[in-house]
Amino acid sequence: MTEEFSKQYNPKETEDKWYKFWEENNLFSAKASPGKKPYCIVIPPPNVTGILHMGHALNNTIQDILIRYHKMKGFQTLWMPGTDHAGIATQNVVEKSLAKEGLKRQDLGREKFIERVWQWRQLYGSTIIHQLKKLGASCDWNRLRFTMDQEYSIAVTEVFVRLYEKKLIYQGHYIINWCPRCQTALSDEEAAHAELQGSLYYLKYPLKDNPQEFITVATTRPETMLGDTAVAVNLKDKRYKKYVGKTLILPLVNRQIKVIADNMVDMQFATGAVKVTPAHDPNDYKLGKKHKLDFINVLRPDGSMNESAGKFSGLDRFKAREAIIEELKSQGLLEKVEAHTLSVGHCYRCHTIVEPYLSKQWFVRMKPLARPAIDAVKKGKIEFHPQRWEKVYLNWMENIQDWCISRQIWWGHRIPVYYCKNCQAKNPKLGIIVSKTRPQKCPKCSSVDLYQDEDVLDTWFSSWLWPFATFYWPEAKEDLKYFYPTSVLVTAPEIIFFWVARMIMAGLEFKKQIPFKDVYIHGTVRDIEGKKMSKSLGNVIDPLEIVAEYGADALRFSIISITSQGQDVFLSKERFEQGRNFANKIWNASRFILMNLKPEDIRVDLCVFFKNEKLDIVNRWILSRFYSTLQKAEKELECFKFNEAANSLYSFFWHEFCDWYLELIKPQIDQRQTQVVMFKVLEKYLRLIAPFMPFIAEEVWQKLPGSKDSIMLQSWPHLQNELISSSDEGQIQMAFDIINAVRNMRTELEVPLSSRIEIKLALPDKLDGEMLAPLGPYIKNLAKIDNLVITGEYLPQKNEYAVALKNMHIVMPLAGIVDVASQLKKNLAKIDKLQSEIKTKEGMLANENFARRAPKEIVEEEKTKLNDMRTQLVKLEVIKNGLR
RNA sequence: GGGCGAUUGGCUCAGUUGGUUAGAGCGCCACAUUCACAUUGUGGAGGUCAGAGGUUCGAAUCCUCUAUCGCCCACCA
Numbered sequence: 009m010t011e012e013f014s015k016q017y018n019p020k021e022t023e024d025k026w027y028k029f030w031e032e033n034n035l036f037s038a039k040a041s042p043g044k045k046p047y048c049i050v051i052p053p054p055n056v057t058g059i060l061h062m063g064h065a066l067n068n069t070i071q072d073i074l075i076r077y078h079k080m081k082g083f084q085t086l087w088m089p090g091t092d093h094a095g096i097a098t099q100n101v102v103e104k105s106l107a108k109e110g111l112k113r114q115d116l117g118r119e120k121f122i123e124r125v126w127q128w129r130q131l132y133g134s135t136i137i138h139q140l141k142k143l144g145a146s147c148d149w150n151r152l153r154f155t156m157d158q159e160y161s162i163a164v165t166e167v168f169v170r171l172y173e174k175k176l177i178y179q180g181h182y183i184i185n186w187c188p189r190c191q192t193a194l195s196d197e198e199a200a201h202a203e204l205q206g207s208l209y210y211l212k213y214p215l216k217d218n219p220q221e222f223i224t225v226a227t228t229r230p231e232t233m234l235g236d237t238a239v240a241v242n243l244k245d246k247r248y249k250k251y252v253g254k255t256l257i258l259p260l261v262n263r264q265i266k267v268i269a270d271n272m273v274d275m276q277f278a279t280g281a282v283k284v285t286p287a288h289d290p291n292d293y294k295l296g297k298k299h300k301l302d303f304i305n306v307l308r309p310d311g312s313m314n315e316s317a318g319k320f321s322g323l324d325r326f327k328a329r330e331a332i333i334e335e336l337k338s339q340g341l342l343e344k345v346e347a348h349t350l351s352v353g354h355c356y357r358c359h360t361i362v363e364p365y366l367s368k369q370w371f372v373r374m375k376p377l378a379r380p381a382i383d384a385v386k387k388g389k390i391e392f393h394p395q396r397w398e399k400v401y402l403n404w405m406e407n408i409q410d411w412c413i414s415r416q417i418w419w420g421h422r423i424p425v426y427y428c429k430n431c432q433a434k435n436p437k438l439g440i441i442v443s444k445t446r447p448q449k450c451p452k453c454s455s456v457d458l459y460q461d462e463d464v465l466d467t468w469f470s471s472w473l474w475p476f477a478t479f480y481w482p483e484a485k486e487d488l489k490y491f492y493p494t495s496v497l498v499t500a501p502e503i504i505f506f507w508v509a510r511m512i513m514a515g516l517e518f519k520k521q522i523p524f525k526d527v528y529i530h531g532t533v534r535d536i537e538g539k540k541m542s543k544s545l546g547n548v549i550d551p552l553e554i555v556a557e558y559g560a561d562a563l564r565f566s567i568i569s570i571t572s573q574g575q576d577v578f579l580s581k582e583r584f585e586q587g588r589n590f591a592n593k594i595w596n597a598s599r600f601i602l603m604n605l606k607p608e609d610i611r612v613d614l615c616v617f618f619k620n621e622k623l624d625i626v627n628r629w630i631l632s633r634f635y636s637t638l639q640k641a642e643k644e645l646e647c648f649k650f651n652e653a654a655n656s657l658y659s660f661f662w663h664e665f666c667d668w669y670l671e672l673i674k675p676q677i678d679q680r681q682t683q684v685v686m687f688k689v690l691e692k693y694l695r696l697i698a699p700f701m702p703f704i705a706e707e708v709w710q711k712l713p714g715s716k717d718s719i720m721l722q723s724w725p726h727l728q729n730e731l732i733s734s735s736d737e738g739q740i741q742m743a744f745d746i747i748n749a750v751r752n753m754r755t756e757l758e759v760p761l762s763s764r765i766e767i768k769l770a771l772p773d774k775l776d777g778e779m780l781a782p783l784g785p786y787i788k789n790l791a792k793i794d795n796l797v798i799t800g801e802y803l804p805q806k807n808e809y810a811v812a813l814k815n816m817h818i819v820m821p822l823a824g825i826v827d828v829a830s831q832l833k834k835n836l837a838k839i840d841k842l843q844s845e846i847k848t849k850e851g852m853l854a855n856e857n858f859a860r861r862a863p864k865e866i867v868e869e870e871k872t873k874l875n876d877m878r879t880q881l882v883k884l885e886v887i888k889n890g891l892r
Numbered sequence: 893g894g895g896c897g898a899u900u901g902g903c904u905c906a907g908u909u910g911g912u913u914a915g916a917g918c919g920c921c922a923c924a925u926u927c928a929c930a931u932u933g934u935g936g937a938g939g940u941c942a943g944a945g946g947u948u949c950g951a952a953u954c955c956u957c958u959a960u961c962g963c964c965c966a967c968c969a
Contacts, residue, residue, distance in 0.1 A: 015929070201965085208969085227969060240969095274968060282969050291967050351966090364967095396896065400964075403895075407966085501964080532963085558931095570917085572906060575897080576963085583904080586917060589931045600928030647908095655906075655916075670928080748935090754923095755935045761924070845913070852912075858949040866911055866950095873913090 013602065013711070017595035019559025022707040027141060029706075035720045036146045038086035040490035047083035048491040049075060050475050050524075051147060052499050052507070053155065055094035056129050057101045060139035062533040062579060063500060065551040066571060068145050069564045070530060070650060071498045075146050076699035077645055078495075080724040086491055087146060088478050090153035091133060095420035095467040096190050096357045102128050102419070118418050125419050139552060144560050144702050146720075153478045155470040156421070163477035164421045164470045165444050167518060172442045176373045177413075179425075179440070183293045184412045186365030187355035188311025188325070192416040193369050195466060196409055197505050199353030199362045208278065208348035209333060212341045213239060216255040216264060223251060223267065224343050226278030228350050229288075230336070231329040233258065234317045235306040238265050238284040240295055242273040245280050259341050260332065261318055268299050287366040305366055309416075325363070370414040370423060370463070377513040378405045384512060384522050392527045393648045394574035397504060404505050413466045420464030430455035472510035475523035482518075492519065496526040504529070528648050531576035554584050561701035562587030568700060569654040590658060591704050594697065597666050598708045601690050607713045609683040617684055618728075626786065627685040629740045630669040633660060634689050635728050641696060642724075657697055665689065668744065672786050687712075692725045742814075743783040749813050750791035753820055756831075757809060766795040768819040770802035776815070804890045812883030814876060832888070839884050842877060849874045 030036060040046075049071050054064060071087060079085040102125050103113055113121045133154075140147070153160060171177040185199035186192070209230045212222035223239055236258050241248035252269045265284075272295065273282055286296025287303040296303055308314045313321050313328045320328045336342040353362040382405050384390050385398055392398045414423060424443060428450035431439030441447050441458070449456045473481070475497075479488035493515070499508060508527055515523030554563045566587035571577045623631070637660040644653035669689075673682045691712060698705035698719050709719040750767060759765060771777045777798045788796045802817065804810035809831075810819045852858050853870060862870075 013928095016931070017929095225969080229969090272967090277968055284969095289967080289969075291969075294967085350968090400896075403965075505965095570905070575905085578904065580904085582918070585931070589929095592929065592931045596929035596932085598928085603928070644908095649908090651906075652908090659916080666929085667933080671933095674927090751934060752936085758923090761934080841913090848912075852949075855949055861949055862911075870912080877913095 013599045015596070015599075017559075017592045017704065019561060019591065019703060020556075023142075023144070023555075023560050023703045026703050026706045027144065030146070030718065030720065031149070033718065035718055036087070036148050037150055038084060038148050038491075040486050041084045042490070044082070044084040046086070046491050046495075047075070047078040048086040048088065048494040049496055049498065050088040050478060050494055051090060052497075052503070053090045053092040053153075053471065053474065054136045054140075055097055056091045056133040056136075056154070057094055057097050058091075058136040060136055060143075060551050062549055062551055062567070062577075064136070064140070065143060065563060066530055066533055066567050066577060067498060067500065068140055068143055069568055070528065072143070072145050072564075072702075073568070073645075073650060073699040074496060074498070076702060076720065077724070079146075079720065080695060080698070080722060082723065084490075086148055086151075088151055088153070088491075088494075089137070089140070089145075089147035089149060090151075090155070090474075090478060091136065092467060092471055093129075093154065093156040093420065095415060095417055095464060096192065098125060098129075099417050099419040100190065100357060113418065121418055142552060142555050142560060143564065146702075151478070155467070155474075159480050160470065160473075160477050161421055162444075163473050163481050164465065165424045166482050167473060167514070168424050168465070168469075169442055169444050170518070171372060176376060177370060178373065179368065179370050181366060181368050182371070182412075183288075183290045183364045183366050184369055185353055185362040186309070186367065187358065187360055187362050188307075188309065189358050189360040190355060190417065191309045193365075193367060193412050193414060194355060194362060195412050195468070197468075198356045198466075200356045201351045201353055203349055204352045206348050206350050206352075208346040210279065210343035210345070211259070211283070211336060212343050213256045213258060213265075213283075214341075215251070216257050219257070222341075223248070223256060223281050224279045225281050225283040227283055228348060229329070230332050231313065231317075231320075231325055232285040232288045232306065233283055233332065234261055234313070234320065235285045235287050235304040236263075236265055236283045237286060237296065237301040237304060238268045238299065239281055240268050240270050240273050240284050241281050242275045243269045243271055245273075245275045248281060259336060259339060260320075268295070268301075270295055270298070289364050293364075293366065303366060307363060307365065311363065369412050370425075372411040372413055372469075374408040374410055374513075377517055378408045380516040381405060381509065381512040384516060389522050390512060390525060390527060392529060394529065396574070397501065397527070397529045400501075401504055401509060405509060411466075413469045414461075414463040415466055416463055418464065420467060421470055423461040423463050423465055425461040426458045427461070428453060428455050429457040429459070468506055468510060471507055472514040473518070475511055475515060476519050493522050494524045496528055497524045498528045498530065500532060501529050502532070526648075529574060531571060531574060533577045533579060549579055549581055554581070558584045558588040559591060559703070561591050561703050565590055565654060565658075565701055568650050569658065570651065572651045573649055587701075590662070591701060593662055593666060594701070594704055594708065597661070597670065598690060598711070600670065601686050602711060604677050605687060605713070606678070606683055609680050610687040610713070612684055614684075614688055621681050621684075623681055623685070625736055625740055625782065626669065626672045627681055628736060630665065630689055631685060631728070632737070633664050633669075634692065637664075638692075638696060638725055639727055654700055657693075657700065661693060661697070665693070671790055675785070675789055694719060695722050695725055698722075739779055739783060742780065743787055745813055746787050746818060747791045749811055749818050750787075750793065750820070753809065753811060753818065754791075757820070757822070759820075761792050764794040765792070766797070766821055767791070767793045768797045768799055768802060768808075768817075770799050770804075770817040770819055772801045772815060774800060803886065806890070808890075810887050810890060812880055812887060815879045815883070817883055817886065835884060835888050839881065839888065842881050842884065846874065846877050846881065849877065 051071065052067065075085050075087045106113060116124065168177065185194040185196065187194055206228050208226050208228055210224050210226050211230060211233060212224050215221045225239055227233065239256055241252065251267045254267050255264050256267060258265050272291065273280065284292045284295050284301060286292045286301050287305045295301065304316055306313055306316045307325065311325045313323050313325065315321050317328065320331060323331060333342060354360065355362055382402060385401060392401065426441040426443060426447055428439035428441060430453050431450060439450065441450065447458060450458060475494050476488060476492055479485060479492060481488060497508065511523045515521060551563060562584050566584045567577065570583060637656055641653040641656045644656065673686060676682050694705045694709050706719050709715050746769065754761065769780065777800065780798060784796050784798065787793065802819065804817060804819050807822050808819050809822050810817045849870060853874060859867060
């Protein structure tokens with residue numbers, strides 16, 4: 009026995025030690041091993057700016073469990089780690105730190121600024137990696153990738169060029185989501201819609217011919233009226249028929265605009281007349297194209313009004329809104345204002361309200377990419393867990409829109425497009441050169457006057473290549489061949505569109521193979537009130553604090569056990585106590601076993617041991633329970649039911665192994681077979697719990713006699729069946745029931761454990777009595793019985809107290825005063841309940857339809873139950889008579 | 893406007909393909925402490941499974957509707 013076995017488990021002392029041990033022994037590193045089956049997960053790369061939150065903790069614990077489990081199962085496992093350069097987010101962070109020096113990125117210039125970002129990354133970019141290590145993440149850190157790595161960037165460029173050459177990338181003027189704060193275009197997915205309480209303004213536009221006559225239009229963004237170039241009504245709308253083709257005077261700017269007719273206009277909404285601002289609304293844009301209207305941009309990139317806004321020029325968009333409304337009001341052109349809830353896009357990085365903005369951007373044509381990705385899921389090549397996300401995925405894919413991939417920021421992969429000034433001078437549409445490397449001269453005119461596109465690519469344009477670009481694609485390295493397609497992707501629902509869907513498209517397009525077979529979507533981590541955990545809400549539980557206070561194993565175990573498949577996770581700090589307590593339980597049970605272990609006795613081969621040794625029922629029972637727990641946990645792990653697996657392991661260890669088994673064997677702990685069995689069960693159990701709680705598993709494992717290698721290198725236990733017969737199982741269950749009943753009697757009669765008691769077990773069937781006899785010592789021990797008598801039929805006497813258990817009476821002499829009246833009441837209540845249950849059951853069995861349609865085994869089961877209940881009833885009646 | 897999820901003891905949640913006596917953790921009540929563990933043990937109280945209807949021999953579980961809460965998607969100005 010080792011001296012350092014404290015009474016309480018102290019995770020702080022062990023966790024860092026074992027993590028270091030694993031790293032130093034290269035236990036996380038993976039090599040392509042053609043003889044072995046690969047199992048690979050690519051980490052959802054956290055942002056370099058990231059700080060570990062509970063979502064990461066959940067996400068990475070799941071992956072770590074999968075990796076560790078499969079490693080023990082004999083797979084060649086690889087968990088590929090890395091970080092994402094997170095273009096906008098990182099640029100924002102660095103700009104903020106510049107701001108503290110009173111600088112803007114423009115003050116530094118592009119090159120210097122990017123240098124600063126790299127410096128920042130050097131200093132802080134690996135924070136989250138260190139934090140992941142605290143959790144116990146078994147990533148192959150030697151492979152750590154970054155989406156801005158040179159090799160990775162080659163893949164990004166390659167993909168851009170290939171798609172361009174396939175005409176799947178194009179440049180064009182379209183309405184995109186523009187963030188005035190970040191001053192860049194965003195994709196549709198990056199503009200998160202949120203409901204806002206706003207107003208619907210009714211504006212009166214006078215007719216040119218008769219300024220006393222108006223058409224009233226409704227808008228939620230009155231400032232855009234400065235860019236109106238038409239008013240549209242529905243063709244069928246009788247109210248407006250006479251105005252179609254007429255000219256209106258746009259107030260404030262006095263522009264003449266036409267009334268046009270289009271069936272896109274909803275007659276029911278507001279006045280049925282809509283102002284058309286082709287440069288600031290996607291629908292209006294379509295109308296503008298269709299009706300050849302002018303496109304007047306009234307906004308600057310920063311969200312203030314531009315020169316086209318006349319006297320409002322320079323005002324912020326929301327200030328301009330107020331000013332315009334005031335002005336219209338004073339001119340009598342504001343009919344009314346209604347409260348109106350509307351859904352508005354917000355920048356997913358800075359939460360600023362985005363503007364639909366007409367600008368020149370690069371796009372990916374998505375429909376052709378989506379088709380095979382839809383098929384892959386429909387045909388079951390890729391499966392979502394839980395399955396319902398499949399629908400979400402398919403719905404999005406089937407309605408997919410083109411992807412705006414250019415960003416007007418500096419931090420990111422520069423778009424590999426070059427322009428020839430000479431060619432462009434002749435025709436602005438020409439002179440575009442798309443090339444993996446910077447061309448020396450224009451291939452058309454040989455001019456050397458070239459410049460590169462200023463924009464960078466959407467961060468997700470690099471992330472979508474993650475499952476293969478991390479293996480240095482387009483090079484065909486051995487690892488890529490061996491580990492791709494990867495096995496499973498573990499992520500949160502929020503990024504199905506951003507990332508999962510696009511990875512599937514990219515995998516199929518560039519590798520001609522799916523990127524992963526299974527997608528496990530876990531829930532979102534929320535606080536106890538159901539709110540998303542976020543820094544701004546101040547409701548964050550910091551995983552590192554939990555690790556410091558309760559231990560990483562406790563964090564891992566708790567978060568897994570409360571996360572049922574696909575449901576959101578509601579967390580409060582107290583919930584981590586369960587994990588901590590469990591770790592402590594494992595610790596103390598191990599401590600107990602090792603304290604009592606005689607090392608010479610346990611060096612046996614378990615298979616041989618089973619054959620040669622005649623195990624007693626308790627040892628057979630715990631082995632059988634162990635193996636059925638193993639089977640159950642394994643099944644649950646295989647179908648991604650992590651919480652159920654964790655809970656199976658928990659209740660086996662705590663309630664069966666500790667509460668029953670260890671208590672049962674205490675008197676016989678020196679016996680050889682008990683020594684072997686308790687040791688083997690512990691030893692094997694540690695392997696089962698290791699994927700969930702790797703630190704304590706390793707710590708205890710290393711204390712076991714004979715352990716040398718890490719528990720990570722042990723194999724997952726194999727199943728052993730038929731250790732215990734069903735009659736054995738019934739027997740031990742009977743013993744447990746008797747023990748429980750006697751314990752309960754003691755409480756009811758207020759007989760303390762210290763009091764000696766005598767118990768009679770009265771069984772009518774002699775055979776039952778004989779079967780039970782070997783369990784007598786166990787019953788005596790756990791129920792603290794001094795004298796246990798097993799007899800045949802026996803009627804409880806006046807001075808005795810009895811309870812009915814199945815077909816037996818448990819009889820105990822009365823000690824002290826018993827409240828006969830309350831006992832009688834309880835007894836009568838039991839009889840009542842039982843009688844009504846019997847009635848139900850009799851009715852059920854008497855029902856011909858039941859007998860005919862229910863499966864035979866169910867009918868048999870029910871018959872047995874009914875018989876048991878009848879026996880029980882007789883026993884209760886006997887007791888009732890005794891109490892009277 | 894569509895889609896999805898949730899509704900089970902005081903709280904937070906499980907509950908396999910429908911099988912009849914619905915589970916856990918926390919909390920609560922009572923008892924226990926030289927004997928692995930008070931981060932413990934033992935016993936107990938506490939639920940007509942949101943409501944209504946239906947299918948079925950049998951429903952927490954399947955179907956329909958309703959209510960409440962939450963999430964996602966969509967170009968209603």
